[in-house]
Amino acid sequence: MSAAVREGVRQVMAWLHGWVGLLLGWVLFVMCLAGTLSVFKPEIGQWMRPETVATADPADAVQAATDWLARNSKGSTGWYLTAPNDRSNTVEAAYDSDGAFLYRALDPVSGTAAPRETLGGEFFYRLHFELDLPYPWGRLLASLAAMFMLVALVTGIIAHRRIFKDYFTFRPAKGQRSWLDGHNALGVLATPFHLMITFTGLVTLASLSMPWGITALYGSDLAKFYQDFTPGFTQRAPTGEKAALAPVAPMLREAQRQLGGTIGRVYVLNPGDKAAVVTVYRSDADQIGFNQSQISFDGVTGKPLGTWRETRGAIQTYNVAYGLHMARFAPLATRWLYFLGGAMLTLAIATGMVLWIVKRRERAPLSLGNRILERLNAGFLGGVPLGCAAYLLANRLLPLGLNGRAELEVSTALWTAAAALVLGAMLPPRRSWPLLTAATALACALAALIGLPLSVMSAALLTTAASLAMLVQKQLRGPTKRPERKRRAAA
Amino acid sequence: MAGAAQQRAGWRYRANVAARVVAGTIGAYAVAALFAMALARILPMDRAQAVVPATLLAFLVGPAVTIWAFLARGPWRAWAGVILLGALFAAIAWAVGAPA
Numbered sequence: 001m002s003a004a005v006r007e008g009v010r011q012v013m014a015w016l017h018g019w020v021g022l023l024l025g026w027v028l029f030v031m032c033l034a035g036t037l038s039v040f041k042p043e044i045g046q047w048m049r050p051e052t053v054a055t056a057d058p059a060d061a062v063q064a065a066t067d068w069l070a071r072n073s074k075g076s077t078g079w080y081l082t083a084p085n086d087r088s089n090t091v092e093a094a095y096d097s098d099g100a101f102l103y104r105a106l107d108p109v110s111g112t113a114a115p116r117e118t119l120g121g122e123f124f125y126r127l128h129f130e131l132d133l134p135y136p137w138g139r140l141l142a143s144l145a146a147m148f149m150l151v152a153l154v155t156g157i158i159a160h161r162r163i164f165k166d167y168f169t170f171r172p173a174k175g176q177r178s179w180l181d182g183h184n185a186l187g188v189l190a191t192p193f194h195l196m197i198t199f200t201g202l203v204t205l206a207s208l209s210m211p212w213g214i215t216a217l218y219g220s221d222l223a224k225f226y227q228d229f230t231p232g233f234t235q236r237a238p239t240g241e242k243a244a245l246a247p248v249a250p251m252l253r254e255a256q257r258q259l260g261g262t263i264g265r266v267y268v269l270n271p272g273d274k275a276a277v278v279t280v281y282r283s284d285a286d287q288i289g290f291n292q293s294q295i296s297f298d299g300v301t302g303k304p305l306g307t308w309r310e311t312r313g314a315i316q317t318y319n320v321a322y323g324l325h326m327a328r329f330a331p332l333a334t335r336w337l338y339f340l341g342g343a344m345l346t347l348a349i350a351t352g353m354v355l356w357i358v359k360r361r362e363r364a365p366l367s368l369g370n371r372i373l374e375r376l377n378a379g380f381l382g383g384v385p386l387g388c389a390a391y392l393l394a395n396r397l398l399p400l401g402l403n404g405r406a407e408l409e410v411s412t413a414l415w416t417a418a419a420a421l422v423l424g425a426m427l428p429p430r431r432s433w434p435l436l437t438a439a440t441a442l443a444c445a446l447a448a449l450i451g452l453p454l455s456v457m458s459a460a461l462l463t464t465a466a467s468l469a470m471l472v473q474k475q476l477r478g479p480t481k482r483p484e485r486k487r488r489a490a491a
Numbered sequence: 492m493a494g495a496a497q498q499r500a501g502w503r504y505r506a507n508v509a510a511r512v513v514a515g516t517i518g519a520y521a522v523a524a525l526f527a528m529a530l531a532r533i534l535p536m537d538r539a540q541a542v543v544p545a546t547l548l549a550f551l552v553g554p555a556v557t558i559w560a561f562l563a564r565g566p567w568r569a570w571a572g573v574i575l576l577g578a579l580f581a582a583i584a585w586a587v588g589a590p591a
Contacts, residue, residue, distance in 0.1 A: 217532065
């Protein structure tokens, strides 16, 4: 390839990188921010339920949870429980009751729903791949965005001239140059992580976004596919005949004896029916592969129906890809690396969105479309983090026992972000940026300080607040080196 | 496309970009989907397992086609590539046929 062709390729890649990033940049920003926070999903849940401090043996806790659910759910098709572990003391229960899908954290001793009713970290987790949109649209949009992300990453890498040098390049306060340096450093430093997390993210939604391999071999017989793919997942049609659920604690102890490790998740299908099935998954805390082994019991008699340990190479590959994305295996240090990598990707997206405008503004006056984009960028990129902070603050401020409290927390987050977007549209960016950043800093600080005691989470919130406050200071000072640039251009 | 700043507003440039956009999005997804179908059917593994490499690799084929659609020397070539690749994978999937 001649140098001219190489340069041409780079320009095309840069062009594609810009447009792909622009089109779904906001969606990707939400996904990356929420995904980054989801790394600490259990810890966020713990922080959001300070009243619930009891601990219990996982088997006893799940027993208490199923007792409570038997009394407090109606016409459920399934209870999907996560047993307590060393990161979370509650039993997380997702279940349907009277046709509504509910999520509750249950006290490990009494089995009752935590008094501070909240989705906890589950909100960020769901937002990450469902974008608060109805099924399947949220997941489809997330899949599309992930495909764009992969293209953006590859084109970004090809468009790059000097990957290695950019590790060490940052020229601050130089307008477009600085934004580009920042964007490059953020993108380049953790490139392997960005590629891994985007690809494995696509894998998690593959049955929805790329089902054609399944279609080619199974036609429309999806039930058969799932039966082949996850043979350990025993499903039975409900009989309509009522029967009480047998005690689950002995089943869990038997499962732990057979599978080793600790109990991860417990699925109770058709609870209260004669065809009830209890499936126990081994915890993923000590292995990368996701859902590698499980054991099923007849829910009424308590007799084992079958044990499954995944040994098929291809399926294990899939489980490992899935597990790499979920990061349940990650010990504390690795979890922080996931968090850092995710934060860098989030910031790379945000700086990329800003760069689109900065680049065009330095060349010529902005077109109307780009002026609108500049304002909405401030509203969105400033507003979504503010919404997240407002969610945490609402958790501290809304009174306990309020009807629909968990939903109110979520509405607070969404309306705050929406209000920020309106504010961004109305105010010039030099006003809206510092305003929204300062509001986010304030919300983080208040959330950390209201309802002490202090924890790692409050320390993290205070650190965030402090860094945002420093950012506000920078934003208020504005670009400083402008005149110097002009002089040089004139010379 | 590169270095075409002077004719950016012209309809030729716009049609060129539009053609590549369709080839690089819908076309790329179609190629990836057909690739997944073809590979799933030719892999000598049991059904449940064959799905995995077929699907995982399809996620890499998609972006490759997208990028190629914009690098090809002209929009016609971009489209010809997408159609040829798609036809090839479709033919393989069809020739092997669904498992009994």
